[in-house]
Amino acid sequence: MTNLKFLLLFFLAISIIAETTIFSFPFVVIFSLFLFVLFPQFSIMAFIFISGIILDSLKSETVGATSLFLFLVFVILSIYQRVFNLKDLYVLLFFVLISSIIYANLFNYGINIFIYMAFFGIIFFIVKYIGKNTP
Amino acid sequence: MKKPQFITLIIFLFLSAIIFLNNSFPPFSFLIGISQNIFSFPKNIIYKSKTNTSQEQSVIIKKLVADNRKLTEKLIEFERLKKDNEALRSQFEISEIIPSRLLPVKIVGFLGSGSLPQVLVIDSGKKDGIKKGMAVISGKNIVGKIDKVLENFSQVILSNNKKFSTLANVSGSNITGVIKGEGDFILLDKVIISDNLSKEDVVVTKGDISSEGFGIPQDLIIGKIKSINKVSTSSFQTAEIESMISIPDLKTVFILIN
Numbered sequence: 065m066t067n068l069k070f071l072l073l074f075f076l077a078i079s080i081i082a083e084t085t086i087f088s089f090p091f092v093v094i095f096s097l098f099l100f101v102l103f104p105q106f107s108i109m110a111f112i113f114i115s116g117i118i119l120d121s122l123k124s125e126t127v128g129a130t131s132l133f134l135f136l137v138f139v140i141l142s143i144y145q146r147v148f149n150l151k152d153l154y155v156l157l158f159f160v161l162i163s164s165i166i167y168a169n170l171f172n173y174g175i176n177i178f179i180y181m182a183f184f185g186i187i188f189f190i191v192k193y194i195g196k197n198t199p
Numbered sequence: 200m201k202k203p204q205f206i207t208l209i210i211f212l213f214l215s216a217i218i219f220l221n222n223s224f225p226p227f228s229f230l231i232g233i234s235q236n237i238f239s240f241p242k243n244i245i246y247k248s249k250t251n252t253s254q255e256q257s258v259i260i261k262k263l264v265a266d267n268r269k270l271t272e273k274l275i276e277f278e279r280l281k282k283d284n285e286a287l288r289s290q291f292e293i294s295e296i297i298p299s300r301l302l303p304v305k306i307v308g309f310l311g312s313g314s315l316p317q318v319l320v321i322d323s324g325k326k327d328g329i330k331k332g333m334a335v336i337s338g339k340n341i342v343g344k345i346d347k348v349l350e351n352f353s354q355v356i357l358s359n360n361k362k363f364s365t366l367a368n369v370s371g372s373n374i375t376g377v378i379k380g381e382g383d384f385i386l387l388d389k390v391i392i393s394d395n396l397s398k399e400d401v402v403v404t405k406g407d408i409s410s411e412g413f414g415i416p417q418d419l420i421i422g423k424i425k426s427i428n429k430v431s432t433s434s435f436q437t438a439e440i441e442s443m444i445s446i447p448d449l450k451t452v453f454i455l456i457n
Contacts, residue, residue, distance in 0.1 A: 081238060084308035084320055085245045104204050113211050117218065121231045122238055122308065124320050124347050124354040128219030135212040142205055172318045172360070174311035174382075 232350035242307040272339040300456040319355040341419040366405035385440040
């Protein structure tokens with residue numbers, strides 16, 4: 065699990081530059097959501113907060129907008145987890161998909177639904193494969 | 200989720216809201232400037248390598264596209280000189296172009312699809328005198344206008360962005376309209392139904408200068424008419440405009456400072 069944490073943190077760090085330079089896709093939102101659900105620790109939340117600030121400054125967006133969006137989603141997610149005892153990874157994937165589409169729509173990323181479906185389809189397949197092979 | 204973690208969440212949410220509402224507060228601006236300075240170089244390198252790999256057109260086609268663009272620019276210049284000539288003869292108005300200061304800036308990022316971006320991120324900001332509303336050009340073509348300005352970076356909304364609009368007219372005629380970005384294309388709207396639009400007509404800016412002395416000047420090329428939508432029962436007709444510049448291939452653009 066520690067390896068997974070560092071892997072997600074690494075991808076989040078890379079996404080900060082890649083997102084506004086190579087691919088216009090909300091990778092920061094996606095990796096932040098996965099990190100928050102799997103490792104809801106203070107250090108992870110602080111890393112996500114700083115990542116959001118840096119991403120906004122590199123996009124020349126109003127700084128704080130991404131962090132505000134992310135932590136609002138985290139609050140909604142944690143309330144949902146409390147009320148419905150969310151453990152199903154597929155529901156989480158759906159939540160991540162909807163959040164990333166809303167974020168992309170709000171911040172001029174351009175929404176290509178097919179790319180989103182393909183990306184989340186791959187993640188769904190990976191999760192299902194890992195779930196089958198994990199004892 | 201445990202209560203202390205939930206409280207941490209609320210604290211970070213509160214901090215984000217404070218920063219979001221107080222971007223112009225000097226300590227925040229200073230920190231934003233530092234992070235932009237740190238990441239400016241790698242962003243530059245990565246964006247340059249991206250634009251180099253996306254150039255798939257052959258040399259001949261590229262030359263033809265460039266020649267086409269130059270000829271269109273000469274055509275616009277010719278139309279402007281003709282207008283000046285007529286104005287001087289009539290002594291009613293002078294359509295002189297006010298000398299402008301051009302600031303070259305590098306593109307370091309984009310938002311939107313790779314083939315048709317909506318926003319460009321440039322490596323100049325408040326410290327270079329950039330202000331919201333300034334026109335961004337490439338040659339004699341309008342690229343877009345400045346939307347958001349931070350210390351070292353700024354956002355340029357492109358002419359196909361839904362937030363972009365300006366007055367326009369068809370070069371060589373009195374036909375006027377409004378240019379609006381529609382995401383996937385540029386729309387020439389509010390053209391009177393009785394006006395005769397033709398495919399391949401060049402559409403230029405009519406001019407939209409603010410009281411501070413900057414904005415979009417006249418006679419900048421927006422694009423060529425690709426298709427026309429004319430319904431006889433409507434008061435206005437519209438046309439789809441195709442830009443003459445390839446945004447993904449741009450590395451440097453110019454900002455009209457005044």
